[in-house]
Amino acid sequence: MISFDAAHRAVHYPPDRRFRIWIRPSILIGIGIAILCAIVAAWIEVAVAGLPHVPAVPQINPDNFVGPHGFPVWVRYCHFFNFLFLMMLIRSGLSILMDHPRLYFNDDCTPGSEWIRCTPLEVPRDRIWTAKDDARYISPLVGTPGYRHTIGIARIWHFIDVHGFIITGVFFVIMLFDTEQWRRIVPTSPLVLLQAWNTWVHYATFHLPGEPNGFYGYNALQQLAYFTVVLIFGPLAISTGIAMSPAVVNRFPWYARIFGGRQSARSIHFLTMFSFLAFLVVHVTLIVMTGFARNMNHIVMGTDDQGHLGMYLGFMGIGVVVLSWVVAHCLSWHQPRRLQHALKSVTYPMQLLTLNRLTPRQKYSEQDISPYMWPNGKMPIRDDWKHLSEGGFEDFRLKVGGLVERPVELSLADLEQLGESEHITMHHCIQGWSGIAKWGGIPMEKLIELVHPKPEAKVVAFFSFGEGLYGGPYYDTQSLENLRKPQCLLASRMNGQRLPQLYGAPLRLRVENQLGYKMVKWIERIEFIESEKLLGKGEGGINEDDEYFDLLPNI
Known part of the structure; x- marks a missing residue:
């Protein structure tokens, strides 16, 4: 043993x-x-x-x-x-x-x-x-x-x-x-x-x-x-x-x-x-x-x-x-x-x-939405997240910075004004389960255009209020290429309602050509960086660092 x-x-x-x-x-x-x-x-x-x-x-x-x-x-x-x-x-x-x-x-x-x-x-x-x-x-x-x-x-x-x-x-x-x-x-x-x-x-x-x-x-x-x-x-x-x-x-x-x-x-x-x-x-x-x-x-x-x-x-x-x-x-x-x-x-x-070259185009109907979606991940235990959740995340400000020309801090209302999109997609978990839900939020393409990434910015890191399996802040990274794909959202709504706490409030990422662990929940801030090797143990995310997951899980 x-x-x-x-x-x-x-x-x-x-x-x-x-x-x-x-x-x-x-x-x-x-x-x-x-x-x-x-x-x-x-x-x-x-x-x-x-x-x-x-x-x-x-x-x-x-x-x-x-x-x-x-x-x-x-x-x-x-x-x-x-x-x-x-x-x-x-x-x-x-x-x-x-x-x-x-x-x-x-x-x-x-x-x-x-x-x-x-x-x-x-x-x-x-x-x-x-x-x-x-x-x-x-x-x-x-x-x-x-x-x-x-x-x-x-x-x-x-x-x-x-x-x-x-x-x-x-x-x-x-x-x-x-x-x-x-x-x-x-x-x-x-x-x-x-x-x-x-x-x-x-x-x-x-x-x-x-x-x-x-x-x-x-x-x-x-x-x-x-x-x-x-x-x-x-x-x-x-x-x-x-x-x-x-x-x-x-x-x-x-x-x-x-x-x-x-x-x-x-x-x-x-x-x-x-x-x-x-x-x-x-x-x-x-x-x-x-x-x-x-x-x-x-x-x-x-x-x-x-x-x-x-x-x-x-x-x-x-x-x-x-x-x-x-x-x-x-x-x-x-x-x-x-x-x-x-x-x-x-x-x-x-x-x-x-x-990775395949562009998500799936279309499901309202009738396809799953009656149950398996929860996963460790709910945040930080006092600041609990305080924000008690106030319905009215005081939440998403910080977007790093290698960008225009760093911003945006409330949920600010994000909505950028123009929301909705789609019904299937979620694929690395563990094997799946579920269909309607996700609503701002397309990542619009957020990228808002902050104007610098030429050396190739990767975007998403940091969570939650923790990884063995502790430490949960984070993961995505290439700019994947974030520009259709149906890639910074989601604040699920099935027509505000995103529930259990599934990632105030914000979660949706990247429909990858497995679920890459779609960070309870997002606190976003940072544009040169390479995923600059964070954590250099593998691209806390699951990649600690559990040896794939950097690019298209399958």
Whole structure:
């Protein structure tokens, strides 16, 4: 176990570390009925007509065999690296999931509307319960980096490994269709569905069909399974991940609707992960049951024999994968800043060229406004904020200074006179929840024009009355480029009313192409500066400094 100081222990290793999975009964009943129907149908068929015929797959007779067979070296290497990256994606994904351990098929994320939750807790109704309060502990034996509320580091590993997963997958698919190997996993006749059902009938009634030698071919059910995992689950995992990007969804709202909405995409993303795990369990079980040594020689050595070398090397490969988890754990807790910078060196330039160029254009209606919006962040405890709030913030003055030609101090009334704008947008939290609300306030473009930034001003810092997770004034930064985008507001109103204290009064930032932690609440002052490196620990915000979040979270 990592040795935490008191502040970090309270966050990462809380006294309540219980784990429980609750699934909506209607979902469980539906799944149970579907499985039961498939099993009952199989038994009825056997009782009425006997075991169906399963066509034989060519066995070991290379002289008479025509078609792709064996496992070329590129297949074997892709198999190993896919396993390596996929397991790390699953482990880091579990840590991400536990930061908001609820999954929904609606975009408002109202407590009680989830279809599954990985927490024993229901949201209390007698006090403020923030999204951070709802985060749960996960053992580092299961997740990377594990513990509670480690989503910053978990996202680092997730995005590092997704690059490897995509590169491996693209290379595999290119090689698959550039050779005859595609014929092994891509069905070419609808008869494969009937043959797959016949194979299922054998398994469901506890009869093992004649197992083909995988070196030369698969039975129909195996072929469909490989086809689904490689050519459906892989692309689906990637495409649903993209559907959780605020930059993409707020520029192309139709994209998330392909999956039923942003939260449906998140649920499908999780179900895809579960499907990968289920496939892995069945895959390994059949490998063991149908000749472990021979099967290991197939995928490790590329040979079809009964020797033990493939098995030994296979265990070594599995050991390397497990060792990578240990290394990742150590790096997560002993070199987190280097990890943060390593990811930034790769993703930051890519996002500047791609996602960050997308201009938010989403349009939601009044009917889309969420009935519930998760609160988050630490409410201000400063006496000056409390005094201002008691007076309805009539005496509040927003100070805007730094590298500007015209420093100003503006009341809320002064800001309103600059010309307000309203839009209904979806809020995306790094923890995974979302919500739709109407925001009203002054476009940042107008405030920028009012103060006339100096040429050397490239970044704008927003300072809050509130504190960060581990104390210290909450702050974050934005580039001038992003602040000039449409729908970027200094919001003073929410859903047609004055901005509530819980959600950021007197002012909060809205930047619709990024995640929520960049949208500072309870804003006290604004300062134009040359670089984010001049503030705090130089990472761009208190979450970036202390929790290793991204400087530019377009996804």
